[in-house]
Amino acid sequence: MIPEYDLQFFAKDGPGGEKTEEPTAKKLADARKEGQVAKSREITNAFELLTFFLLIYFWVRYMGTFFVGNIYDIYSQIPEYIKMYDGHIQEQTFSMLFVQSMLRVLLIMAPFLAVGFLVAVITNVVQVKWRPTSKPLQPKFNKLNPISGFKRFFSVNSLVELVKSLLKIGLVGYVVYSYLKKNMPPLYQFYGISLNQGILQIGTLVVMLGIRISLFYMIIALLDYIYQKVKFKNDMKMTKQEVKDEYKNQEGDPQIKSRQRQRMQEASRRRMMQQLPQADVVITNPTHYAVAIKYDPALYDAPYVIAKGADYLAQKIKDEAKENHIEIVENKPLARMLYANVDVGSVVPPELYQAVAEVLAFVYHLQGKV
Numbered sequence: 001m002i003p004e005y006d007l008q009f010f011a012k013d014g015p016g017g018e019k020t021e022e023p024t025a026k027k028l029a030d031a032r033k034e035g036q037v038a039k040s041r042e043i044t045n046a047f048e049l050l051t052f053f054l055l056i057y058f059w060v061r062y063m064g065t066f067f068v069g070n071i072y073d074i075y076s077q078i079p080e081y082i083k084m085y086d087g088h089i090q091e092q093t094f095s096m097l098f099v100q101s102m103l104r105v106l107l108i109m110a111p112f113l114a115v116g117f118l119v120a121v122i123t124n125v126v127q128v129k130w131r132p133t134s135k136p137l138q139p140k141f142n143k144l145n146p147i148s149g150f151k152r153f154f155s156v157n158s159l160v161e162l163v164k165s166l167l168k169i170g171l172v173g174y175v176v177y178s179y180l181k182k183n184m185p186p187l188y189q190f191y192g193i194s195l196n197q198g199i200l201q202i203g204t205l206v207v208m209l210g211i212r213i214s215l216f217y218m219i220i221a222l223l224d225y226i227y228q229k230v231k232f233k234n235d236m237k238m239t240k241q242e243v244k245d246e247y248k249n250q251e252g253d254p255q256i257k258s259r260q261r262q263r264m265q266e267a268s269r270r271r272m273m274q275q276l277p278q279a280d281v282v283i284t285n286p287t288h289y290a291v292a293i294k295y296d297p298a299l300y301d302a303p304y305v306i307a308k309g310a311d312y313l314a315q316k317i318k319d320e321a322k323e324n325h326i327e328i329v330e331n332k333p334l335a336r337m338l339y340a341n342v343d344v345g346s347v348v349p350p351e352l353y354q355a356v357a358e359v360l361a362f363v364y365h366l367q368g369k370v
Contacts (some may be wrong), residue, residue: 021243023236031236038232039127042164042221044120050214051119055112057207066108074101127225160227167220175213272307272344273316277324279306281363282317283338286330290314291338292321293348295360302347303356308339327363334359 023031031037056063074097183205193201238246279292280303292307309317321328334355342348348356 019234019237019239019242021238021240023233023238024243024246026246027236027238036232036235037128038229039124040221040225040228042217042224043127044123046214046217046221047119047123048116049217050211051115052112053207053210053214055115056203057211059111060203060207063108066104070101070104157231164220164224168217171216171220172213175216176209179209179212268344269309269313273320276307276317276320277326279321279326281359282321282326282328283331283335283359284314284318284328285332285335288314289335289339290317290321291335291342292317292326293338293356293360300347302350302353303360304347305338305342305344308342308344310339327366329359329363331355331359 077097276292279294282290282292284290289310290308290313291305293303294306295303307317318328334352337352338348338356342352
């Protein structure tokens, strides 16, 4: 006996076959809850780097003045404390001065911290909108699996990260070399300028170089963002089997729903056939359609459809009508119009009043009612 095998496991992407279907809204929403979104860390890094050097460019003079003033203020207090304690300074005094100094340093660095945090938030919100989740912070023990780690090490994503790292190194090297080559002559004249002037020139050189590196870094960040969008879209694609399974989970098994619809239709037909003996006339095609009409002034101002059917059901309606001695009238256009435009339990539309009234008048005449 030949054993049975599930050949789907030999497909390109495992069970269900190749991932060729676009992701559903549910899968994208579930991925969002898990923290899986299409975003580039390089975008955030590039803007933070640019913001950092721009802040230094506009804030460095205040920083220098502040640091010099801070050192002067701290050291100017030391003689007072020496005099206060008869030539000795207690350890608590040094601790207090150190804390004061650190608080002032934090104060001058506050703009960098605040702007860095703000840039990180804005760049992430712009990329993926504001919908925070704690799922990425939860520990995932499957990442400790050495086999999975080995696979990630040799994955396409690792290769892309390697290429990005090489690009960044090459870009920084090129920008630094080209900028220093152009601005090297002033550096040879440092021996003829003061220390403050030299520090100012070095600071300006570093800041302008940093701004240029940041702007070039934007190119890598943009390319990485495009790559992350394409990668996320491909990662989110689904197999046909996954789409079917998701539809079953959301909407229920199509076969079960089909059986439910079938049972509802059968129940509706039974009720319809039970009411059929009350009909005044059955209008036929004569072979394809049959529509049973009832006129009851106590219920409606116009005749209404009590039953209708096509083909096999039409034949059953005619057989039931014969058993209950209900008149069967052949009128092909009227039968088609009634079947196509009037639901069971609904009154005949005004445009068909005349044709239905003539049929009813004919039936009533045969029955001696008029």
